[in-house]
Amino acid sequence: MRSHTYFANTANTANTCSRRLRRARRAFTLVEIIIVVALLGIIMGVLIPNVGSIFEGAKEDLEKQKVEGTLNSALLQYNTHIGSYPSTEEGLQALIAPPAGKAAKWRGPYLKDNSLIRDSWDGPYKYVRPGTHNPRGYDLWSFGPNGRDENGGGDDVPNWPKTDATTPAN
Numbered sequence: 001m002r003s004h005t006y007f008a009n010t011a012n013t014a015n016t017c018s019r020r021l022r023r024a025r026r027a028f029t030l031v032e033i034i035i036v037v038a039l040l041g042i043i044m045g046v047l048i049p050n051v052g053s054i055f056e057g058a059k060e061d062l063e064k065q066k067v068e069g070t071l072n073s074a075l076l077q078y079n080t081h082i083g084s085y086p087s088t089e090e091g092l093q094a095l096i097a098p099p100a101g102k103a104a105k106w107r108g109p110y111l112k113d114n115s116l117i118r119d120s121w122d123g124p125y126k127y128v129r130p131g132t133h134n135p136r137g138y139d140l141w142s143f144g145p146n147g148r149d150e151n152g153g154g155d156d157v158p159n160w161p162k163t164d165a166t167t168p169a170n
Contacts, residue, residue, distance in 0.1 A: 059120045063142050063157045066120070071095075071140060072159065074110040081107045085138050091127050092117040092140075119157070123147050133160035 028036075074095050079085050082105050086094035093099075096114055098106035111117065119125060119142035126149060131139030133152070144155035152158035 060144070060155075060157060063120045063144075066116070067125075067140055067142060067157055067159050070111075070116060071125070074116075075138065075140075077110050078106075078108070081105055085129050086127070088127065088129050092125055119143065121145055121147060131160075133158070 071092070075085055078095060082102055086092070086099065090099040094102075095108060095110040096117065098108065117125065121142075121144070123143045125140055125142055127138060127140050129138040131137055133139050139152065139159065141152045141156050141158035143149050144157055146155055148154070150156045152160065152162070
């Protein structure tokens with residue numbers, strides 16, 4: 001009978017060890033968790049500084065659409081009603097309120113919101129009529145993220161195709 005008890009105890013010990021091994025394989029060890037957290041920290045450290053540039057690129061895309069879409073459309077409507085684009089002196093403000101002597105033909109406001117005459121970085125647009133790049137129309141550009149007027153070059157966002165050559169001064 002003794003031998004029977006010995007084998008039973010041995011079987012119980014083997015089952016207990018087997019259960020512990022299975023449980024240990026299902027769970028992560030502290031070292032594995034620390035390694036994963038460290039790798040996530042490294043990845044985040046690389047990605048977070050680049051997030052700002054991702055959003056800045058989106059702002060530039062939005063600004064390009066605003067210059068070529070929203071403002072261009074408003075200026076075309078103004079031109080259709082008045083018979084010409086606003087002068088350089090009248091500027092984009094002519095899209096919000098009628099310029100002197102043009103109230104009879106003016107059917108605006110051509111922009112719903114006064115804030116649309118400010119760029120995505122809350123800077124003014126540069127508007128020139130007639131334009132250097134668009135002599136029959138107008139030149140319009142945002143000063144871009146750096147806020148400096150680079151005559152449509154650098155990081156400015158113009159309504160004409162940019163080239164690598166320096167943009168002539170107005």
